[in-house]
Amino acid sequence: MTRIDLSSLIKAYDVRGTVPDQLSPDVAHAIGAAFARVVVLPEASGAPAAVVGHDMRDSGPELVAAFTRGLTDAGVDVTLVGLCSTDGLYYASGALGVPGAMFTASHNPAVYNGIKLCRAGARPVGQDTGLTQVRELAGDYLGDGLPAAADEESRGTATERDMLADYSGFLRSLVDLSGIRPLKVVVDAGNGMGGHTVPAVLGTGAGLPALPLDVVPLYFELDGTFPNHEANPLEPANLRDLQAAVVEHDADLGLAFDGDADRCFVVDEHGDPVSPSAITALVGLREVAKELAADPDAKPVVIHNLITSRAVPDLLRAAGAETVRTRVGHSFIKAQMAEHQAVFGGEHSAHYYFRDFFFADTGMLAAMHVLAALGAQPHPLSALADAYQPYVASGEINSTVADVPAARERVVEAYVEQQGAGPVEVDELDGLTVSHWDGQHPQWWFNLRASNTEPLLRLNVEAADHDIMEKVRDDVLSLVRAQGGTTEGAQR
Template sequence: MTSPAADRVDLTALIKAYDVRGLVPAELNPSVARAIGAAFADVVVLPEATARPRVVVANDMRPSGPELVAAFADGLAARGVDVLLIGLASTDGLYFASGSLGIPGAMFTASHNPAQYNGIKLCRAGARPVGQDSGLTTVRELAGDYLAGSVPEVEAAQRGSVEEGDLLAEYASFLRSLVDLSGIRPLKVVVDAGNGMGGFTAPAVLGTGAGLPELPLDIVPLYFELDGTFPNHEANPLEPENLRDLQAAVVEHDADLGLAFDGDADRCFVIDEHGDPVSPSAITALVGLREVERERAAGRTPTVIHNLITSQVVPDLLKAAGATTVRTRVGHSFIKAEMAQNDAVFGGEHSAHYYFRDFFFADTGMLAAMHVLAALGGQPHPLSALAEQFQPYSASGEINSRVADVAAARARVVEAYVTQQGAGPVQVDELDGLTVSHWDGQPQWWFNLRASNTEPLLRLNVEAADEDIMEKVRDDVLALVRQDGEG
């Protein structure tokens, strides 16, 4: 039996809006993992089960993973749920398992967070996400009750079984069935796995590690050794300093491109032959056009999702190619919801998450990388020339400002750019933070200012048709945001 809510252990610092993530063992330990497993069974797994309930569980390379997985599996089994442990996997490998088997899943990872963290990404059958509005809040509350009391256990005869399996080869084969790389021109590719799960999946998908035929790819491995302490650099390619080794290696090896994966390998960043990053917005446009072309060839009207921080080039090019584009808030749960609701063929984010209808509407960095390889290898030009058409505008990237009073800082920007503008060409919306756009006027620019959910930060993104205008808008908005000496 659960305890009264008044005695509930507070897990709000650990179980957040979209996933579970915290320090090991202070916030996440075997007792907590077992309680979350039992709560996941009761809230998500058992209510949707039409046959013997079953869950697939995987973990990344963090040292704390196996012990937490075992405890989580025990919590599931205690509630009468069978568990399939597939061991090491990327997050998209877990999504493949959930989607192909048609059962709920749990991925133990803290993505790009430092070594002392771990976490859990939960999904329903078919890799459908579990977030704060789709069950995660109830999981948090029930797990808190179980920690304050105890996990109720089914009778021994109904207890769930725990078995082990391996789906890496099936995952690799499935991705290869979606993008055929066998006929491209030979490419030399430097892959920086950052000691994360890319070092596990890249040899299987792009090489012969899973027993698949050899592709015309010369893979130069960088930090493929699985090591959850991240001895070389953080597995977060969103930070420029974590790309430097890859950039140098691409030039040193005279490679055609470089690929960088984050810790759980669900995101992929791309470097051209000069060592210059190709923006995730450009990759969204490139991959989006490939998927749009395929949809139209099949006689379907394509829809592509992009978040509101994505470059204006994405809707510009995709609409011109005959697609319907849907703009959404930042965050994978919003993207995935829009993907499913619109039966969208593809979705992209500025953070290098890429979503595919053919991949259960889930995100997969590896499949996006394969599309880039196919596009590059299917024509004679270097990546810098190919990507140039997808990067026509100037962007600031995301700039964070720590402010004492978020509301006051935001109000100063509203006063300057909205209230005083009158009925001019500026368009304003609050889909996610404050977006002000002058794209229909001259000069062309837009910016978005969003507050952090967890810190006293304002996040600014600016884009303009040329560098000078971008810098002026960026500097003017930052001056308003940081007027009281914040920074």
């Protein structure tokens, strides 16, 4: 057998690469055929079926057609939902109860495309839950040829279905915005799929009643070349237009979505970013309160990754929730969400997960919670957010180093072996986390993680005050860069 190596295209969590040299229609066809046999056919209790959608990239329709052919040739009936956000595809998978595939490369440049795969009910497909087998089987098909297509009678069908209105109505059923005070909100869609979903969910584009929202649109035109700025709000430069527009329009807040609109970032009425940790606490408290209102004896669980602020578990535990700390990465959060039947989960990267949304992530639903919380009280967002971000964080700082293990060892020697900073707690759940926090002063912690794909170390620091944060940040960076490493800017 001759297997084509697809490891540079199919990675731990999804498929992503340049078009057409890495991801061509032939490759998409092989991946579709492999997905059918690894995931769709084994899961099917009746007629095998799947749902497929795509974002606004020009390469999407051709790749979807090839991928769909791999499914239908294997006897799978495919529902094509066309243009959608990633959480729109998760909704379709959950509502229809079938596996799904979303063609997107999120915020990557126009030359990229990719596929996010899921099992029925939007359950993730990652390296330990089928993606490795999909990669190997697709590589076999590319090397030795695809299996023969089913005969005409057994071949699957492809049917188009617009599910935007269903998706919008479902989200509206989870958060009622009809009674909030009027709010002006600037939304930067970054020429991504937010320009498709925001008018439907927050406006009347899907035939739903008008909400007390005055939406000021920025870059709603769908354009996979991203002519205005990269659709990655994690980078501070990509928030500048939104920040300026919020101030210019005297808006109550601003929302920024990434390319496939599964992440949402928030800025307050001054244009200042509200940290994803603060949003995690705000939304988590709302979900916990809803659970306890329905059952006072419940013990709601909220998941957070280890980079989120210490304010998140502090506030949620005080409200009666259990919190579970997990590694960085959506597959880990989704696994923990399902295992603990958690009501909510949040990441520092602005991915937000909801039990009521098939345990999947949706930036739109998180945005609706923020609008509901703000609109239910008279104070500005800056005052509301202050309660959820009492500590000072560095943001994620990436350092390029020649020898990652040696740089890490210098930090271990200074903070763990010598105990020069006093007694600390250490864990290695995901990288190295050193904490001088519980009952100790000054309060600080940091996490140092190696990139899986580049010679990078990622540093996150949090402290009870700004001076301590800066001192710990600078001390750790000096150790990391002692042998000539360079540091990139913080992502706040």
